[in-house]
Amino acid sequence: MTENTRLDASAYRAAEQLMRNNRGDLVHGAKVRPHWIDGGARFWYTVTTGAGRRFVLADPEAGTREPAFDHERLAAALTRASGQEADASALPLSALEFGPGTVSFRTGDGLRWTCALDTYACTPAEAAPPAGFMEPASPDGRHAVFLREHNLWLRSAGDGRERALTADGEADLAYGLSPFSPTVLLNKLGLPGLPPAVAWSPDSTRLLTHRTDQRRVRRTHLVRPMPEDGGEPALVTQRFAFPGDEHLPEGRLVVIDIATGRAVPAESTLPMPLMSPISTGHAWWAEDGTAVYFLQNTRDLRTLWLKRLDPATGEVTTLVTETGPTRVEPAQFGRPMVKVLSSGEVLWYSQRDGWGHLYLYGGPSERQITSGEWAVREILHVDEAERVVYFVAAGLIAEDPYRRSVCRAALDGSGFARITGDDLDHDVTVAAGKEYFIDSASTTNLPPVISVRGWDGAVRVELERADISRLLATGWSAPERFRAKAADGVTDVYGIVYKPHGFDPRRTYPVIDHPYPGPHANRVSAAFDSGILGHEAEPIPALGFVVIALDGRGTPGRDKAFHDYSYQNYQVAGGMEDHVAALRQLAGTRPWMDLDRVGIFGLSGGGFATVRAMADFPDVYKVGVAEAGNHDNRFYHAGWGEAYDGPDYVRSSNVEAADRIRGKLLLIHGGSDDNVHPHHTLRLAERLIALDKDVDMFIIPGAEHAFVGYEHQVSRRRWDYLVRNLLGLEPPEDYRITPTAIDLEMLAELFG
Structure with a gap:
């Protein structure tokens, strides 16, 4: 082996610096967590x-x-x-x-x-032990609630005394339990699972929770080949409904008076296929504590209700109903945009006119508050005295329709205005008392300036200006934001392209596509911080690759038709045909992009899209690394699959498309992945073997879905595979990435 056939170790060292866990050492002052x-x-x-x-x-x-x-x-x-x-x-x-x-x-x-x-x-100082992650504390700080043997218990912060709030919980009929919990990951952090799904009343006297019924839900199994105690393989059993199953988890909301122990159950149940509605913001207390409100869908998601629960009697009444020909969602992603005002009026998000806008129900007249070819992304604050709503919107900046602006409008539909008058992306955190908001203003190539603003938009105090000097010193350069035409030749799609470190326009470089198909999340951020997914791609240019990422049709953040492109059409993998169209357009004006050497990699949905791209476009994508992909949604979460795939799950099965794959493919999966079970990758591998196709595979027995604790090994295997098969070079000899501590900031982002 000569030095001319081996990549220099300096490329791996630069890439290692850019890994997500190291980014905090490179970018200072880019986030404020108040x-x-x-x-x-x-x-x-x-x-x-x-x-x-x-x-x-x-x-x-x-x-x-x-x-x-x-x-x-x-x-x-x-x-x-x-x-x-x-x-x-x-x-x-x-x-x-x-x-x-x-x-x-x-x-x-x-x-x-x-x-x-x-x-x-x-x-x-004398102080009681902190309540911690597993024990949600009351607003007044006097109590915390926790789970014990399927029941809810209360602990006094003053003297530590404990008492049971419920006594009839049992396995598969437990209080405060989320149907799905990333237990393997949480166990690595020393936690038994997720905290109880509860919401304290504003006056700290009552708890909203639910009793989760999974008694008739399918059981699935994993085998831990080497448990933490080193003993014999252990069987891990989950309640895990598949799409089309007759029985899904369901919950019955319950309000508990902590003084008397009186529990008032709702008079009806609601489907709860994946997560707790309390944890996701689909059930909440009125600000004065007089009612509980919750959202409920039909199983096909084409009807959405807002309902009111009387906490004294359990009576449930319907306030708003909306039905449509496709998914009716309270938001395209993120928490629901529904608010019940003290007057009883309802501020309601709907895409009925083709864009995500706000409507007002229940007043003197029902009306649409916002309109236009742009979308409301988040309700920030409603000033009921002034009859004004403040919100985040996207699509108002011609240069980039994903950039967010802070806006206001009167509840009578008049007085629309942008509070942030620049063309930057604004990531907003509203103060606990609603008096102001913290604003992080940036773009993909402009580091954030973070300030406190009043609702008039005026800056009250500047907090931070991000320092990226250490990031630049690694050889990193900001990505170029681009616009291209989708495969239909009409629709605009947007993405980013990174040039390789030490870029020379006289050379040609292999190209790596890094997709995420949604349909519940974007791959590309309009902000400077590229996000959890983007951080996986940022090291790759240091190895000598051009890297692209884009949001094709079927992903969220635009109009309803753009998002609905993936409705019952998940096999398009977030518009991979749009990726191919964009690649060709980009290379037409960037001759340094070598489209004869195109690779692709991704995690989870990105792993699915990687394999699908190689099956549907084998002449384009020659090398792929698919990590923890949900390759066959017939055997994935019902709550996710029925929302974003189906009803013909065979069409989107990568197992059924395996005969069309021709390139070099590395499959990576955690052997203890309790979210996308490892059999997804094993099924695909089995089909490839049956077809007498070569397949490379790396199973990490103790890893869960995010490969926490194994990032260094997954990254090195990924880099090695791309370097060997697209650069035609051997990786640096015996290079090992230094293991890093568990990224608690990333986990906080995942768990909210």
Whole structure:
């Protein structure tokens, strides 16, 4: 093996720097996660700077942003008080609380301290253990609720006393249980599962939950070949309904008075095929606690109801009904856009005119509030006194219809205006008290500027300007946003293209497509942060590839017809024919793109799209790496498959399309994947073997769906495969990616 036939290790080192878990070291000041204090009047957050991790206190009313304390003095004081060395650049503090002249916090060892900000004397503070992820706390902080043996229990924050709230829960008929839980992943974090699905009433006196009935739901099985205790293989059994099954999980909403223990069940049940409606925002308390509202679909998703539950009697009444010829959704993605006002009027999202807009029901007259060839993406705030709704919309910026703007409109349909008047993408977090919002403004090639804005759009205080100098030092360059025509020659589709590191326009480069077909999520972000999916693709240009990604027809974020292209048509894999059309258009003006060397890779739905592209367009896609793909939705979640595939699941089965695959294909799957079970990949491999086709496969016995803890091995195998089969080079000899800690920020994003 000569050096001329092996890729230099510097390419892998640069790519490794760009992996998702390392990105926080490369981009500083790009995110603000607020921790509200004083009811949202102020907040604190952390930011990484050249000096390390810093705690910042923001007061929007005063227009100030300042260090929450003197980090060096606090570190020295904490070192003296605790006897443990505290590093001012990496203080292990959480759960900060600010009092008159003091700050209290919890340290990494679980102890709580109070520090006087005039003398910086730190003293131990008495505090109950934190409720934590598994124990949702009441709004007043006095109680937390948790699961024990299929029942809900209450713990007092003051004295730690526990008592049962329910006593009749049982296996497969449990309280607060989500039908699906990524148990393998959560177990890696030391958690038994998801926390109980509950919503506290605003006054902290009652709980909304549901009793989850899975007694007649199909059982499926996994085998853990080597359990954590090292013993014999263990059988893992799940309740897991397939599309078309007669029985799906269902739930009965229940309201529990925590003082008396009285439980009031709803008079009817609702289908709950995949997730808890409480966890997904499909069931919620009225702001005054007088009612519970919830959304319910028919199984074919063509009818959507808004219903009211009387928490005192369990009576259920219907407030709004909408029926359509295809899916009727309360949002194309994300949380529902439905709000019941104190007047009893209902602010309702609908795509009935072909675009996602807001309607008002129940007032003096029912009316459409917003209209036009653009889409409402999120309701931010309703000022009922002023009769104004504030919301996020996309499609108002001609350059990029995915960029989001903050807008307002009167509830009578008049007075529409954009609050953010620039052409940037705006990612918004509304303050706990609704007085203002935190705005992160960026584009795919412009780093974010984060500020606090009032509802008039005026900046109250600037918080951060992202520093990407370390990112640029890796050889990274911002992607180019492009527009192309879809395969129909009419519809515009949008994407991004990354040039390889050390780009030379006189050379030609192989091309990698990185798809995600939705139909519930976009692959490409309009913001600077490329998101969880995008972070998997960003290292690839360092290896010497052009990388493209785009959102073809069938993905969300545009008009209803664009999204409905995938309705009962999942086999188009998010418009892979649009990807092919875009590739050819891009190469027509970019001769450095070598369309004789095109590869593709993706995870989950992206793994499905990878294989489908190789089957449908074998003359285009020559090499693929398909990771944890749902290759046969006949055997996937009913709640997902029935929403986004079917009813003819054979058409979208990659197993049935295996005879058309001609290129080099690597299949990767976690052997303990309790979401997309590993048999999806094994079925495809079995069919390829039966067809006497070559197949490469990498099964990681202990890995779940996101390969948490195995990212370094999956990435290296992916890179090696693409380098060998598209660059025609051997990977660097004996190169190993350094394992990283579990990406808690990514998990927080996944679990909300």
